[in-house]
Amino acid sequence: KAGVTQTPRYLIKTRGQQVTLSCSPISGHRSVSWYQQTPGQGLQFLFEYFSETQRNKGNFPGRFSGRQFSNSRSEMNVSTLELGDSALYLCASSFAAGDTEAFFGQGTRLTVV
Amino acid sequence: TQLLEQSPQFLSIQEGENLTVYCNSSSVFSSLQWYRQEPGEGPVLLVTVVTGGEVKKLKRLTFQFGDARKDSSLHITAAQPGDTGLYLCAGRGSSNTGKLIFGQGTTLQVKP
Numbered sequence: 416k417a418g419v420t421q422t423p424r425y426l427i428k429t430r431g432q433q434v435t436l437s438c439s440p441i442s443g444h445r446s447v448s449w450y451q452q453t454p455g456q457g458l459q460f461l462f463e464y465f466s467e468t469q470r471n472k473g474n475f476p477g478r479f480s481g482r483q484f485s486n487s488r489s490e491m492n493v494s495t496l497e498l499g500d501s502a503l504y505l506c507a508s509s510f511a512a513g514d515t516e517a518f519f520g521q522g523t524r525l526t527v528v
Numbered sequence: 529t530q531l532l533e534q535s536p537q538f539l540s541i542q543e544g545e546n547l548t549v550y551c552n553s554s555s556v557f558s559s560l561q562w563y564r565q566e567p568g569e570g571p572v573l574l575v576t577v578v579t580g581g582e583v584k585k586l587k588r589l590t591f592q593f594g595d596a597r598k599d600s601s602l603h604i605t606a607a608q609p610g611d612t613g614l615y616l617c618a619g620r621g622s623s624n625t626g627k628l629i630f631g632q633g634t635t636l637q638v639k640p
Contacts, residue, residue: 419570448626458571458616458630471627505570513624515559515578519570 419520438506534631551617
């Protein structure tokens with residue numbers, strides 16, 4: 416059974432640009448959450464999607480947005496990139512909303528220059 | 529705001545030694561998960577504890593959830609170099625949210 420797949424693995428973008436990251440959850444899982452990991456702040460919750468609906472949102476500016484498709488795949492978008500957006504972006508897959516176990520992908524390493 | 533305080537932040541020990549990592553909060557969590565993360569990779573789930581007082585064992589790793597579901601510990605017996613990595617605890621505030629609140633992590637180095 417395939418795990419959580421995140422693409423791309425690495426990205427280098429320039430300040431002011433926008434970026435879209437993709438996450439395919441484990442087959443049969445319908446809940447996807449996104450996290451940002453930085454050395455200073457650790458792992459911070461961005462948002463959670465279930466059945467194409469955003470259920471929770473973390474304390475991030477509106478430049479961070481996401482969506483989920485009918486096949487449970489999810490994308491997150493960051494517009495007007497800032498240097499501080501450089502981070503490892505992680506996607507977690509769960510069978511159902513509020514399910515106790517979350518499985519993470521390998522992440523997308525975003526570097527903003 | 530729910531917070532998880534994880535300690536110690538860094539641990540460097542010799543192969544064969546025992547160690548304990550702590551995860552504490554003033555808030556109650558519906559469940560708590562422990563992950564291990566290698567550099568540049570995503571966290572890998574080790575265990576989920578749900579019931580207060582619960583103890584789970586995974587080979588040389590023992591996980592405990594506090595009676596009040598506010599704290600947890602991870603004990604490793606006879607550590608090996610392969611145990612090296614970043615250990616993260618993550619709590620779920622309620623059973624109907626997918627949001628996980630993470631501790632800052634414990635970087636463990638086990639020297640041969």
